Amino acid sequence: MSELYADVADLLARPGARATRRGRVPIDASSAAVRPTDDAVELDLTLEHVTDGIVVHGTVSGTWQGACSRCLEPVSGPLSVTVRELFEKEAVEGETFPITDDAIDLELPLRDAIVLDLPTVPLCRSDCAGLCPSCGVNRNEEQCTCTGEHADPRWDALDELRL
Numbered sequence: 001m002s003e004l005y006a007d008v009a010d011l012l013a014r015p016g017a018r019a020t021r022r023g024r025v026p027i028d029a030s031s032a033a034v035r036p037t038d039d040a041v042e043l044d045l046t047l048e049h050v051t052d053g054i055v056v057h058g059t060v061s062g063t064w065q066g067a068c069s070r071c072l073e074p075v076s077g078p079l080s081v082t083v084r085e086l087f088e089k090e091a092v093e094g095e096t097f098p099i100t101d102d103a104i105d106l107e108l109p110l111r112d113a114i115v116l117d118l119p120t121v122p123l124c125r126s127d128c129a130g131l132c133p134s135c136g137v138n139r140n141e142e143q144c145t146c147t148g149e150h151a152d153p154r155w156d157a158l159d160e161l162r163l
Helices: 009-013 107-117 153-159
Strands: 005-007 018-026 040-050 053-067 074-088 103-105
Touching (some): 009 040
Antiparallel strands (some): 018 040, 053 074
């Protein structure tokens, strides 16, 4: 059984009841280009019984890793995501998550929150010069001697257009 699977039968039996979930847990974000380091995160969550169901709120933290979007060098940074999700017995698709057999699965909402918070264009530094499109040299480390002209003859016809 997953560490992100929580039995909430006790909470559902007592209105206003609370429980906490803390610890380091694995998150499957392997399909993302940028993902949590070691595919694990720290949880500090509170599960609370409310009128509509169970509210899960707290933080998920750790570090992320990926490749710079310009030079492809490894890059990483801190990850801290605030989570607030509602679980209901009759979930509304796209708005709430289901309570199934008096249990909730935290993996999908936590993974969604993490992936949405990861940088879409990670950079090793804000002034990263990237790779030369002609010779492929990392322009952060050395200067290339390329002229910047198109070497691909398929684009030559565009040079003749006069607008």
